[in-house]
Amino acid sequence: MSIAEKMASNQKQIAISEFFEKNKHFLGFDTLNRAIITAVKEAVDNSLDACEEARILPDLSIEIRRVPNKKDHLILIAKDNGPGIPQKSIENVFGKLLYGSRFHAIRQSRGQQGIGITGVVMYSQLTTGKQTYVKSKISSESTAIEVNLGIDTRKNKAVKFSQERVIWTEDDEIIEHGLMIRTEMKAKFQRGSQSIGQYLKMTSIVNPHANIKFRYVNSDGEIEIDEFWKRATNNLPTQVNSIKPHPHGIHLGQLQRMLKDSDERKLTSFLRQNFSGVSSRAAKEVCTKAGLNDGAKPKLLKTEQINQLLEACSEVKFLPPPTNCLSPIEDLLIKKGLSKTIDSKFVTTLTRSPRVTSGNPYQIEVGLIFGGSIPSDQQVQLLRFANRVPLMYQQGGCLLTQAISSVDWRQYGLEQSGGKGVPKGPATILVHLASTNVQFTSEAKEAVASNEDVLQEIRKALLEVGRNLRRHMKKKKKMAKAQEKFDLINDILPAIAEKASSLLNKPVPELSATISKIMNAVIMEQTTTWDKETKTTRINGILYNYTSRPRSYTILMNWPEKQGAVMIDNERGGRKETIGLWAWKIETLQPGERANIEFGLDNLEKGDWTETEVFYRGSAEVIGASKLDEKILEEMKNQNSDEVLETMEVITGDIDETISNVASRSMLNESTSDEIQKESFQTTLFDEEEEV
């Protein structure tokens, strides 16, 4: 026997379950700390997916118990109110790898591979020798089924140990439908940033429709952690539909197979029946471009013809695939989730329109939280999500991180060495990728693989929230500077006047006119705060006329009318300018005078509305507000517009220029002005932010 034959004689087929048993780290079971999080994740993913598909508002409960007297043994009990799993499917769902319903479906879902929960059963068995207990109740049967099962890894098949039908009650109530799993595994329970608690908290941010309970019981049987994340909305995520593949996302091998399997008689109808986005006209165009007869029989096409067909597809323009296969969270719900979870001063979020990469629809959502209690001397915290699932590991190797790192955050006021990498500062950045086909780097689904289209799309979204952040910071900074100047004049001038008067033995002169002359500006001060007592959002604005002439303005502010807010306590009255924009007329404000605008917003929760934009109509510039662009306003009115807020932000962009114009006409003598300038440049942006 030659060495080649000898070597070949050792080769054999490996079962997929043997493969994953040995490579359990591919599934997320690489360390004891991570093992339990992975297990929770798989259970939660399945529950949320099942509830979403069955249109049930999910109530999840996760319990972790330390096994007494056994080192690193944890019991996981996961329970949901989902549709349950029929008896005959249980063995396959929990005991067979690569078994599932979502592998071939093109739509957004958490699970897809049919690996996750079977991996948990396998890991438990491998590390503790124990079976996994499953209890399932479906609504069409009167009793629940209880099963204890394991896996024969050499055959990739479930091994059933016991099976029984029972009445499932909880707190004396009969459970209509639901699923419960109990499994024991070698794992370590930990707290902190990579913990089950953190995972569930993040899950609740991107699944605001879910109730999630979490309990940790220590080895003495004491409940150490007992948390409850209540749902923030009763609306289920938009129902997603499976779509057909798009011709721009198809590979030759797949097309070959589809053609071979097809019973269609005509090539054009094959194209229209099997793909999304293919109109009758487009189907004909493809045939023409490929040099094929419209009526060619799909089954009989030769490889070279299939090649031509595919090339023709790449040249023809199709309709984009339908995007009802996606279910974004929507920026307002993200904002809500973030504001509730992370205490901060400023939140900006953005849901981009769906896009398509290689025929796969996807959608990007981002959020940025700034200030408040977030520490300013550390790396920005990244919250990564894919199809509403938090990604907790492999941050370094993830496309979402790569996108965040590729933005030069210095231009938006965050620290970043060399303009690359994860920035530093008191901020948190959230990225959510919703897609029919999230390409992860491994089965553990913790990091998204490279994709240039998606990267660029995330970048665009981040640049936009970055600009919002810069605008916010500049506004705060400029306001602080104007305030500083104002304070200075108010303090120093009277002191000088007093000193001079006492030296000259004359009475102290009246200074307010002089101060106005020096300031020579109209200033708008505005705050948006949450009033705990009345549970309303309070907006306060004061317009100061520090010029020597009387002034008249119309002041306008945006407010979340579309979000269902109700305006209250608006004593100054005014009138609705358009949806989400209110206007107040300020008649003849005399030099040195001020005007107040105050109102409240009801029907909102804390964090729903934290920043109000102020605009003005009038001849002289107003520091702290931006001039209203009548043309854009007109467009907004015509559209009766959903995009009021968005367009508003475009207008707001002008505020920077306005302020710097005013600032350049320095009213103080140069040296003083320089000093102020210098001082204010020496304090970093973050310090200023903290002090505001």
Place this chain on the structure above:
Amino acid sequence: MSIAEKMASNQKQIAISEFFEKNKHFLGFDTLNRAIITAVKEAVDNSLDACEEARILPDLSIEIRRVPNKKDHLILIAKDNGPGIPQKSIENVFGKLLYGSRFHAIRQSRGQQGIGITGVVMYSQLTTGKQTYVKSKISSESTAIEVNLGIDTRKNKAVKFSQERVIWTEDDEIIEHGLMIRTEMKAKFQRGSQSIGQYLKMTSIVNPHANIKFRYVNSDGEIEIDEFWKRATNNLPTQVNSIKPHPHGIHLGQLQRMLKDSDERKLTSFLRQNFSGVSSRAAKEVCTKAGLNDGAKPKLLKTEQINQLLEACSEVKFLPPPTNCLSPIEDLLIKKGLSKTIDSKFVTTLTRSPRVTSGNPYQIEVGLIFGGSIPSDQQVQLLRFANRVPLMYQQGGCLLTQAISSVDWRQYGLEQSGGKGVPKGPATILVHLASTNVQFTSEAKEAVASNEDVLQEIRKALLEVGRNLRRHMKKKKKMAKAQEKFDLINDILPAIAEKASSLLNKPVPELSATISKIMNAVIMEQTTTWDKETKTTRINGILYNYTSRPRSYTILMNWPEKQGAVMIDNERGGRKETIGLWAWKIETLQPGERANIEFGLDNLEKGDWTETEVFYRGSAEVIGASKLDEKILEEMKNQNSDEVLETMEVITGDIDETISNVASRSMLNESTSDEIQKESFQTTLFDEEEEV
């Protein structure tokens, strides 16, 4: 039908090949750029593994051809002189996923899963519809076999299109044994840091026994790249043996299975036969601790008993597993590879002893290259290797990167923001993990998964090369400082003397005695350079006596005697002190006098020897050399020692103290000395390095 039943009715089994076809990015086919590198990698891994197992010095040839008139179509032709594959195995090796010989074997190898090359065939078929051509010749047959094949992904089975026996000749010579693959895929060819060229170059560093040819032919049929990395050694890597699992690395589920399958009659013999590291005594101790009878029949043990057995195993001390399952590169070969590939001033490498993590033997090797042409304003380049395979992607998510990032490199003279992360500076860091079970984060095998033991072991190795780097930089810096002082005195004193003399109209006094008095030090200057002309390494040393008294010393230098170097042109003679250490007696060096020591080293190649350590015996300190520790020397002699070089470095550690002692006795007036100090502190280490 309830919703649960409806949902369940959509579930089905997915074939492993369908799974990987859809998730081709798990296998490294995520982008067109990466696809071709992954394909090359799989082919090269297989060739090197096969040659190593068959004990053949590998000659590999990789050719990439652009297909004319087809966008992003590349042909890969990979050829080796390995043992070949027998006809009956070809279909399974290339057309069946999870088929291979190395999955269950516990030993170091590149491939393991039986996925790689089948993935290439699958990707080619998917993207171009083309079959893969395989030609194989094994030595026991007179003709080669040619096959064209594809994959039926729904069945995970090869589809054979044609098969023929041929005579395989190249350049009119009949090929005895070897393998050739030709496949066409959608992919992009690129140059730069993530290119086939770079991949093969890195491969040649860690496989110095391989000849590797690489050719790139553009779409006009012109050869654009034609490279050849010649083998640096004719020694094959140590032959590795498969070992049995170690009791400390076994999971309960595995143990259960092994017991069930066992035909042994007695538990003790089961333990001794099926595990490595289990002595007769240890086997008995396990049984006692587990409360089981030595003679218990393995097949009949109950779950609870198996549990006790495993727990007993964790408490008993066993012999470590044999480490002949590992094949490290060895530091001298790494040094050679690095010096040849990267132009630099300083190379330090280290091969740690084998260690065990959860019963798996592994071994760490690291290297650090500094200075030379490496740019100093960029992140340090990381070269990651696992089982002699370069890792090109997912650097951010890799344990090896994590280990490098966890070291505070600032203490070793590299820049690093916050003492964490990949450092900056003119350096390259290499890490090689050799293991029987490298845990990658995915099937693409580009990043190593978390493991605390391995992380700590890499850290230890890095700290050691870090210390070597610091020592090197300090030495250079101190030498430069002494030189600066010397130059200053030599320039300034004569100038003052001349000026004074001319003012006083007196002759200029003789100054050398004065200078000696001020310097008051003995200085050793030494250089190690490569002489292109004669292809020898030249060592030059000059000992200056800048004191006012005559001095006597024995000067010693280390040299690579063990590496097979031959000492030539040693005119001063001297004598061998011990292996790798030569000594020269310098009798009575008068004040102001100097003594030269010069010799050459033959039988080495460029980069083999770039730094020589200098030691001295004598009463007064010598700047630029370290005092020889006679005790350590004695030990070295007794050991007749393989560790001469290593121990040498321990001795060399003292040099820093010596120098700083001397430096503290400042001979210049304070202000001058301060100025020098200041200046030299202002220039950064890197600048100094660049200037040296």
